[in-house]
Amino acid sequence: MAPPNSALMSDLVSGATHVPSQFVRPEHDRPNLDQVIQSPDMSIPLIDLQDFDGSRRSEIIKQIGLACQDYGFFQVKNHGIDEAVIDNLLAVAKEFFHLPESERMKVYSEDPYKTIRLSTSFNVRVEEVSCWRDYLRLHCHPLEDYIHEWPANPPSFREDVAKYCKKVRGLAVRLLQGISESLGLERDYINKALAKHGQHMAINYYPPCPQPELTYGLPGHTDPNVVTLLLQDDVGGLQVLKGGKWVAVKPIPHTFIFNLGDQMQVLSNDRYKSILHRAVVNSDKERISIPTFYCPSYDAVIKPAPKLVDDDHPALYRSFTYGEFYGNFWDKGIDKKSGTSLGMFKTN
Numbered sequence: 195m196a197p198p199n200s201a202l203m204s205d206l207v208s209g210a211t212h213v214p215s216q217f218v219r220p221e222h223d224r225p226n227l228d229q230v231i232q233s234p235d236m237s238i239p240l241i242d243l244q245d246f247d248g249s250r251r252s253e254i255i256k257q258i259g260l261a262c263q264d265y266g267f268f269q270v271k272n273h274g275i276d277e278a279v280i281d282n283l284l285a286v287a288k289e290f291f292h293l294p295e296s297e298r299m300k301v302y303s304e305d306p307y308k309t310i311r312l313s314t315s316f317n318v319r320v321e322e323v324s325c326w327r328d329y330l331r332l333h334c335h336p337l338e339d340y341i342h343e344w345p346a347n348p349p350s351f352r353e354d355v356a357k358y359c360k361k362v363r364g365l366a367v368r369l370l371q372g373i374s375e376s377l378g379l380e381r382d383y384i385n386k387a388l389a390k391h392g393q394h395m396a397i398n399y400y401p402p403c404p405q406p407e408l409t410y411g412l413p414g415h416t417d418p419n420v421v422t423l424l425l426q427d428d429v430g431g432l433q434v435l436k437g438g439k440w441v442a443v444k445p446i447p448h449t450f451i452f453n454l455g456d457q458m459q460v461l462s463n464d465r466y467k468s469i470l471h472r473a474v475v476n477s478d479k480e481r482i483s484i485p486t487f488y489c490p491s492y493d494a495v496i497k498p499a500p501k502l503v504d505d506d507h508p509a510l511y512r513s514f515t516y517g518e519f520y521g522n523f524w525d526k527g528i529d530k531k532s533g534t535s536l537g538m539f540k541t542n
């Protein structure tokens with residue numbers, strides 16, 4: 195075992211045969227893994243983006259609209275991002291988490307407002323039970339403002355991550371156009387509502403866990419941003435709440451999982467919802483997942499799209515800046531969230 199003063203959970207629990215008490219969830223808040231729906235037929239829709247910018251656009255927009263309405267989650271294939279870009283990112287991410295502790299700790303911080311930081315759990319400053327996760331969080335847009343802060347080790351880290359970030363940003367912008375159209379809004383309505391845009395990435399590292407039924411990689415939460423594009427390796431662990439039941443999302447290589455965040459719920463005036471999801475761990479294998487949180491810039495004013503507000507559909511949220519929302523999200527901590535963090539922004 196590593197010395198008990200290791201800040202990162204992967205160092206603290208290395209070689210552990212039991213889950214240390216700070217990671218054990220109270221009995222009413224455990225994953226109940228035997229009740230999770232594992233059937234691929236019950237999982238989230240898989241949308242083929244082939245010819246999205248051509249002959250299949252209206253068909254795909256219909257599929258996106260249905261998936262947003264019924265699930266808040268979907269997967270995409272034929273998205274146009276090269277497999278090598280994805281494989282290189284997953285490889286360099288794993289390499290980073292296998293560096294010696296002293297090397298990784300160079301970017302450690304518990305301050306959620308830092309634009310680059312390696313940390314552990316969710317927000318160690320406010321939570322009572324820890325999550326079985328370490329994570330590296332990077333701001334990625336505009337790239338030239340942040341890339342110099344990123345780890346210089348592994349040597350290809352900056353190049354591999356930057357290539358991926360640029361491609362994923364392109365995909366996010368295209369999908370946001372599709373979502374705008376699915377809501378009957380102008381194609382660029384949502385992209386314009388995000389002002390200068392923000393893009394954050396987390397590289398989540400979940401080591402194997404001797405007692406996965408006692409803890410979470412991440413407990414149920416919604417994402418604070420507008421949309422998330424999640425890349426996961428081949429291990430699996432993401433579960434999505436559907437009809438009151440947790441449904442496992444089996445990894446499909448080189449696809450992305452796309453989910454709506456709290457800002458989309460506001461912009462769409464609740465036509466689309468931000469859905470609870472969680473990450474569970476397993477006893478055999480380490481797991482990497484890499485969400486890209488696509489977001490408004492902090493100064494963007496978020497409110498329901500005027501076209502989606504009328505006498506029958508009054509505005510359900512007041513206007514607020516994303517900066518106001520985001521500070522509240524981190525300060526609350528993930529355990530205290532029941533559903534979204536949107537309560538204080540509702541009109542009644």
Ligand SMILES: O=C(O)CCC(=O)C(=O)O
Binds near residue numbers: 426432433473
């Ligand atoms: O690891 C996963 O599959 C989910 C990650 C996630 O929900 C997050 O980082 O917010």
